[in-house]
Each structure stands twice: as C-alpha cells, then as structure tokens.
Amino acid sequence: MQTVEKQSASGAIIRADGVTRVFGKGSGAVTVLKGVDFELPAGKLVAMKGRSGSGKTTLINLLGALDRPTDGTITFDGRDMTSMSGKRRDEVRRKEMGLIFQSFALIPLMSAYENVEFVLRISGYPKQGRKEAAVQALDRVGLKARMHHRPFEMSGGEQQRTAIARAIAHKPKLILADEPTAELDSRTGLHIIKLFRDLVEQSGVTIALTTHDPAIMEIVDLVYELEDGQIVSHS
C-alpha cells in the first residue's frame, strides 16, 4: 500500500470534479457528496472506505454511470460522461466498464456460462467471439469445470467468481465493485481480492472496490477515504 498522492490527469482512467449528489428536495434534501474531486489511476487496484452511510455506494453508482451527479463532472477515459445522453452513457458502461455487486446479482435460472454469455450479448460483443470470450473469462477465474452449474449449485465464492467473469469477459478498462466480499467469509474474500490483484497486474485493468475490511486495504495499491461527503487521503 502506498500513500495517496495527486495523480496526473493523463494517468487517470476516471476522474470526478466537484461532484455533488443531493437526494430529495426542500427541507428533506440530503447532501451525500459535497464536491468530490479525485482520480482513479489507470492499472491500479483501489479501495474506497468510509463509515456506513458516508456515500461509497452513491459514488460507485455515479462513477459507473448508473446515476447522475447533481453537480460536477465525471470524465471516463477522456470523455465527459455527465454531458452524454442516457443512451450513450449506458452504451459506454456496457462496453467499457464491468460492475460487480455485493449480492453477485446473477440470473438464477442461467448457468455460470449463460450468465457471462448473456452480458456479452447485451454489451454488443460480436456473436462469433462470444463463446470463446465467455469460456476464457470463466477459465480465468478458475470456474471452467463448473461453468454449466447454476448459481444455487455454487458456493458464495464461486458465485462471486462468476460475477467477476461476467465483469471481465468483454475486457473493460474499469471494474467497479461495491463491497464484493461482504457476503463472503474472510478467507474466500481474500481469495477474491487476490484474483483482482492478478487481473490488474496481468491485464492492466483498473479495479475500484468499496470495503470495510482492513485486511483488504493492506493488499490494494491505494486507499481513498470518504468523510463528510468528500474524499480525504489515507495512507
């Protein structure tokens, strides 16, 4: 782990400038993010921490273009995501990002292979390369032998590895993972983070995850902390 330093704009895969997010209106309005400025350097494994309710999920949803900031801009790979149409933002997310959730979010009636292939299909991945890309991703996470099993026939760790295969199959530039180990025991959770570490080193993808687990913070390259609706450095 290294001390967070201001990274150069050219080395960032995604950056937030003055991002605020207000939920609700009038006297019921809650300002969750209060001018977040930060960058995720390309090719790093980054953790975002902060106490419960500090806005980690809100920020991940904004970076992943699942939500729009109330104010400020998000620039992904040199493009301002906040000025794009909703349709274009969805397209960029599907083609160039991979999202991983705490609860795995797999389709229960589909096998691991079908889950991965389905997401390749909706991302617009060319039909002739889909099978190979799905099998390769499942092999990469060590699940080739179990790829025809459905989620309920798999352990939590295997389900999360399936979700990772789904997130990497289309070779995204950025993977965002919201508490990807929260449903797993600590040993399985560490295996998942080590898999992330290998993916970053071997493919150069950037992975940003939220976590509460101190053991994970020791393995990642950088840790950012959310406090009072802003990012503060952490070493």
Ligand SMILES: Nc1ncnc2c1ncn2[C@@H]1O[C@H](COP(=O)(O)OP(=O)(O)OP(=O)(O)O)[C@@H](O)[C@H]1O
């Ligand atoms: N759609 C929404 N409408 C109103 N308030 C919301 C909405 N989404 C989030 N919030 C509020 O924003 C704050 C931050 O929530 P968020 O889920 O981002 O926190 P978090 O840091 O991810 O928390 P945890 O570690 O518990 O998952 C919370 O107070 C939450 O109640």
